[in-house]
Amino acid sequence: MGFLESLNDFAACIAVAIDTAPDEYPAWSDGFRDHFTATMQLGVEIRPQLRRDLEPAHRIDVVLQKMAAAIKAGDTVSFRDTARTLQALNVPTLR
Numbered sequence: 001m002g003f004l005e006s007l008n009d010f011a012a013c014i015a016v017a018i019d020t021a022p023d024e025y026p027a028w029s030d031g032f033r034d035h036f037t038a039t040m041q042l043g044v045e046i047r048p049q050l051r052r053d054l055e056p057a058h059r060i061d062v063v064l065q066k067m068a069a070a071i072k073a074g075d076t077v078s079f080r081d082t083a084r085t086l087q088a089l090n091v092p093t094l095r
Contacts, residue, residue, distance in 0.1 A: 011091040
């Protein structure tokens with residue numbers, strides 16, 4: 001998968017995390033935890049390739065950690081609110 005495709009996939013994963021509560025994932029899907037694991041993997045994949053937008057790249061790291069902490073705490077409201085901060089970064093435009 002190319003860098004731009006990974007950025008777009010990451011942005012799509014974040015959008016799904018915002019729009020779909022953990023208990024609302026359809027039965028046919030991989031489920032919330034697998035979706036978040038895929039989101040984290042995409043974040044790890046794109047992070048080293050972000051060379052121009054270093055501040056937003058750092059914020060991605062911080063926000064993903066906060067999202068993981070919210071999952072552990074079972075705080076879906078905080079999880080979704082934190083995901084919105086990633087969406088505000090307009091990830092597909094980062095380089």
